[in-house]
Amino acid sequence: MTEESPEIYAPQANLPAMPADVPLLRIEGVSKSFGNFRAVDRLSLDIAAGEFFALLGPSGCGKTTLLRMLAGFETADGGRILLGGRDIAPVLPHERPVNMMFQNYALFPHLDVRDNIAFGLKRAGLPRADIDSRVAEMVALVKLEGMEKRKPDQLSGGQKQRVALARSLARRPKILLLDEPLAALDRKLRESTQLELMELQRRLGMTFIVVTHDQEEAMTMANRIGVMNGGRLEQVASPRDLYEAPQSRWVAEFVGDVNLFDGEVASREHSRITVSTSGGAALAVAEPRNVSVGTAVSVAIRPEKVKLSRRGPGSDAVSSQLINRLEGEVTDVSYLGGLTVYKVKLDSGAVVRSSIANTVRLDRDTYSVGQRVVAWFTPDDCVVLQR
């Protein structure tokens, strides 16, 4: 059935045959201002067909504006948006081969589930039989069988979300735009829906662009994440690289939790540098880039990579490696179930956070407030960020 019903966005009609190296979507130096406020600032980005791309950022960073420009609800002040190599600026929203799932779902309150899903198909002038089969297919896809005759106000939040998803998928867009698709769901439902969205995207092979302020959501679902701040892309990377190799202090702080030590490069030897921190410590850091001595930098280390011990690592295997040891006193212990977060006030005055997985049920080897400990981490676990 899927193969038989006609395509609304026929590949030939909307996307001319294109060379393999042209990405599905190319955003070239796009800007958008509202009055004096620059929502999107000369932003460029390529997104390939079949990607699950997340635009991540705090509110007001311009991610929704960018999404709305892709849908055609906002017009770019400058730059170009190319879909399959063709500029879509002159294409009106209702003629673009992209569909959007709205944050508040924007379901038509006067139409039932079936008519909501069929809305876009009817506008495309599909034959009745095709509409019926496509609606049935969509209803099954989002597991809403038996709900076809309900009005939106008779649905739960999760069901509304599914109708909105089915409605935006029904036209089989080249790109599905999702604006905070899970923001209105409660936590448990959000987690299961994340997995369903990923599964759906893989199965349909469709390109998804999701806007979210929730980094966990972005990390879970997307293959690639663009972190936005102040209308610009701070970094575009895989979830892993974003977390393990942030390119800026801002990204390091926005994505996950991080300890930062400000200082300057004191010496350099092969691919290792020594940073003398403002607290007076000398940190050994692995740094393959050529950073000249005297450069002001920040050393970033994730809390789960900071270990604690009573005396400091001894003489065994790890001793062959240069290890950063910082002595201090535990000031706060937060037990979070899967892990425990310790705050350690270093003798230099800085506070470092260490999160330790609770791998044993009856762990007597914990630290208590007031206890003196050594916080230690390896040079390889540190990231050097330019200031």
Added chain:
Amino acid sequence: MSARRIFAQPARYAAIAPYLWMVLFFLLPFGFVLKISLSQTAIAQPPYVPLFDLTEGWEAVKAAFAQLSLDNFRLLVSDNLYISSYLRSLFVAVTSTLILLVIGYPIAYGMARLPRRWQPVAMMLVIVPFWTSFLIRIYAWINILQHDGLLNKILLALHLVSTPVVWLSTDSAMYIGIVYSYLPFMILPLYATLARMDASLLEAASDLGSSPRQAFWLVTFPLSLPGVGAGALLCFIPIVGEFVIPDLLAGSGSMMIGQTLWLEFFTNKDWPVASAAAIALLVLLVPPLLLYDRLQRRTLGAAG
């Protein structure tokens, strides 16, 4: 004691206020009118019999009750004058309401799409005419519509007509007056519905392939129907009983029920028949009033 307790009691009694109001200012007078409608006309002060005289005891009141009759209502259905006035009232009200809808909808729609900060200004402009007396505004229309009035001058100047058109004392003049007077009552509920509508619904419609025109007819208009209903009934109900505008602007050929009422009451001094006509009018308006109430409830329910 908690403060909430202290305030809870008056709050409970406050609910009685509207009922008290209804009894004092609607049910009681309605009872009087009903009583008069069942009485007979008489040359007296007040001009009808019987009167209840409670001083003469229970028997006298019983005798008075026995004299009440439905004769006046029989007259209403047997005399063409009343039936034709009712029909004319209904016709005028339906026609005016349709014209009001056609004119009011685009205005309300335009207002709802203005930038946010201009909307209160537009609303002021709609309400501003209420600052002058209704009668003065109708007299102003007489001025505009008369033989050498503003309207004819403009039409002549634009060469749209070669001789002055007779406007006054025609149905056209009456419709102009009614539409002009009731337009705010049509615009405001429509505007309220349209302004409250979620803009993302139109974006969704557009996203799903609707042209702006399709989006209007498939989304905006169906969702504004409660406002259409409220506005239409808010105009229709009082227009049915309208008396001043047809009296001042329309010809003397046929009368609306309000005019007939006035005639019976003041010229013929037949209070009982006038009361019967008033009661019949009220009964006639009960179904649309109930409909209005239901629409209001549904709108409130949808908003809540």
